[in-house]
Amino acid sequence: MSFGGPQWPQEPHQQPHQPYGQQPYQQSYGTDTPDWSALAEASAARARRRRWLLIGGGALATAAIGTVIAVAIVSANSGGGATGDKAAGSTTAPELPSDTTQPQPSFSSVAPPPPPDPMDFISTAQKDKAPLTPESLFPGKKLTVGDREYRKGAVASTTDCSAAAQAGLGAVLRKHGCDRVIRATYERDGVAITVGVALFDTKGDALRAKEDVQGGVTPLAGSGVGGFCQAKTVCLRRANSLGRYAYFTQAGYTSGKKVTKSDEVVFKTSDDLGTFAFNQIYARGRIQASAAAAAPGQ
Structure with a gap:
């Protein structure tokens, strides 16, 4: 099948390694016509490289975040040289009394009687x-x-x-x-x-x-x-x-x-x-x- 010019190549054309982003062209005798098959292959290769970079970058970012969290946990537990138990104890909220049934102080609303009048x-x-x-x-x-x-x-x-x-x-x-x-x-x-x-x-x-x-x-x-x-x-x-x-x-x-x-x-x-x-x-x-x-x- 041809369309206004030479046919598309049926087999991949081997090209020496090109710097990332530079499009290869197939040389032909007479006029310079783009090698569409090579261009497609280069585009696919660039897509694969970007995907691997993204995956690798995400993994690196995840590892970095995990490292930061680990460092923060270690710093919180260090307590300036104190043991982990001691540091944890220093930041523990005070315990509320569990028994709330004990009698509480009460105040009478009735005024005391006046002292006797001499x-x-x-x-x-x-x-x-x-x-x-x-x-x-x-x-x-x-x-x-x-x-x-x-x-x-x-x-x-x-x-x-x-x-x-x-x-x-x-x-x-x-x-x-x-x-x-x-x-x-x-x-x-x-x-x-x-x-x-x-x-x-x-x-x-x-x-x-x-x-x-x-x-x-x-x-x-x-x-x-x-x-x-x-x-x-x-x-x-x-x-x-x-x-x-x-x-x-x-x-x-x-x-x-x-x-x-x-x-x-x-x-x-x-x-x-x-x-x-x-x-x-x-x-x-x-x-x-x-x-x-x-x-x-x-």
Whole structure:
């Protein structure tokens, strides 16, 4: 079969080796015509070489990747010279507890009850059960307030409330159910004062006795303190209440001198002893409240 020229060669034509990419031509007499059979053979040879190169390159790449992975594994296990077990242990994640059934801490959403109020214990005779004596209410032999020192004189306690009062106070105490009056006298620099604490069943009784006050507590002399606030002498009287207690003071000069509004020393003495009585009464409530808080089940 011919097509516009010489026939295709029927047998492969042997050619000396040609550099890769150079196409061989068959020499003929007359004009230069391409040797199509040689060209086909060269193309097939080039295809085979490319395939082997690709296969070989892939194998080399695979081997290189495997080498890199192996090197990375060896480096990770080396641990800077430590043993493989030690290095592996240093990178192991911490173990979580396997037993999650153990009880966990819990917090109550209920607010604890408020501490007992000291006033609750000194407002009624039913709750105010702590022992009460003249010495517990007026302890020691002297009282120091700031830079002022008062010497304690006589003390007394009576259930006959009228006997500890004068000029109308006795009637007021009886009217509101006074149970007892405890008195003590203090003296400093010629000024003496008697403090009388009257007990009632309830806070309301003590408050009404204070509001209805007339006269004052009877001055208590003795134990080194002479008589004071006698008849025809003017003294300073005061009254107050706290809880089921009403307390009264009467202060004046031991010389019998009349007290005037300008006698600051007498007013200061009355302030000091009135504050002391208040604190002593409240301390009873605080002590009883603390005891109740320490034994809530009782």
